[in-house]
Amino acid sequence: MQQSNAYIITFSIILTVILGLLLSGTSQVLGPLQRKAEELDTRKQILGAVVDGETLRKMKANEVLEYYQNRISSIVVDIEGNKIETAPDGSPMVAEKVNVGKNYKMPAEKRVFPVFIYHAEGNPDAVESYILPVYGAGLWDEIWGYVALKTDLNTIAGVTFAHKGETPGLGARITSSDVQARYQGKEIFDETGTLQAVAMQKGEGKDYDADKHKVDGMSGATITANGVNNMVKNYLQYYSAFLEKTKSAKSSDVVALN
C-alpha cells in the first residue's frame, strides 16, 4: 500500500501527541517521587561527608531525614564570608535550596555559598564539623561534592563526591567510599597558613600518608581527578574568607572565656 503524504503526516502527528502525552504523564506522576529521591540523595551526600558510608547505607529514608534534622544546621554566606539572611526576592535564605550548580554560572562575587554545620544532637553550638559544598567539571559532565572540615578548619573530616556522567568504573569511582576515605585527615592549609587544598595524584597505589596535601589517584581517570582537584581548590578558595572569619571568631571566644 502506497501511503499518501497526508496519511504520513497525520500518522506522525498522532504518534507524536500520544508519545508526548505518555512522557509528560510519566514525568508528572513520578515527579514528586523523583524530587523526594533527589532531596534524600542530597541529604545523604551532605551526611556522607561526616558519617561512615556503611552506616549511612543501612539507614532507612526516614532515619536519614530525621538524623539530618537533628544534626545539621545550615547558613548561607557570600564570598566575603558574611552571613546572608534573605534571598534577593525577600524570602529567607535556605541553604538546602541553594543550587550550587546554578550559582557556579555566576561570577564568584555574586554567588551564595551554603555552609552545613554538623553539630551534637540538638545543640547547634557544639559544632563538630563544617560541611562545604564544592562543584566543578569532570571529564564528561558536572561533578560536585561536600568537604567536611574539623573545628580547626584545616583538617578534613571527610568528603563525598558525586558526578553526573563520569565513566563507570573509572571516573565514577570518585563516589566510592575507598576513594573518598583517602581524604580523611589531610590538611588544606600549609604551615604558613596558605591554602594548599588537597590534590589527587596521577597513578594509583602509591602511599601518600606522609604528605598532608596529596592523596592517591585513580588509575585511568586522571582527567576526572584533575577536575576534582580544581573543584576542591576553587571552592576552598571561595570559602576562605568564611573560614578566616570563623577562625578569628573562635579565638576571640577563647579570649572572652579567659
Place this chain on the structure above:
Amino acid sequence: MSTETTIAEVKKPAEALLSKRRKKLVTDPLVDSNPITIQVLGICSALAVTTQMQPTLIMAISVIFVVAMSNFVISVMRNTIPTRVRIIVQLAVVATLVTVVSEILKAFAYDMYKELSVFIGLIITNCIVMGRLEAFALGNKPYDSVLDGLGSALGYSWIILAVAFFRELFGSGSVFGLPIYDSIAGLFGENFSLATNGLMVTPVGAFIILGLIIWVQRTKTGYVEH
C-alpha cells in the same frame, strides 16, 4: 475440500502458547544467534556498564523491557506504519520507552539511576533494539514479536552478566559488591592477599572477556562466519 480448509483454519490459531517454533524464537538468540557473540551488536554498552554486576543487572532488565515492549508496540502498529517514515516511528517508540525506564529508575532506584545515567539513555542507540524491530517486529504478530524481543534481550543480558561477573571478580575482587577476594584471603591467614587486576576495570578487560566467551562458544558450536 471444504473440510480440509476448515481444519487448516482451526489449526492455525491453535498453535500452542509455547510451541516449538515459538520456543525457538526465545532460545535461538541465547546461543545460536546471540546478538553479542554471533551478530556482534550492542558491544558499546557491553563494554561500558559491565564493570560491576549490580548496574549490569539493572541494565539487562531495562534492555529486556525496552526490546520486548518496543517489539510489541511496533508489531501492533506494523500495518499502519507508513513505510517511508518507519525508522523515525521506531525511534520515537524506543526513545519514549527508554525515557520511561529512566524516569522510573530515577524515582525508585536513584542510586542506580545515578550510576548508569547516560547508558540507560543510550539503549536507544543499541543496535539490538532497532535490529529486532526492522528484522522481526515489522513482519510478525505481536505475541511472536514479544518472544523474539525477550529472546534477543536475554541473549544480550546473559552475556553482559557473564562479562560483568568476571570483570568485577578479577577487577574489584567482588561479586555483587560482596568481597570475594577478601574472604578467600581471610581463609589463608593475615599475610595472604589477592591482587586485583586493574586491566579488568578498563574497557580493554571487557574486550578480552568477550573475546574469550566468543572463542569458547564458537569452538563448541562450530560456528563459522560466512
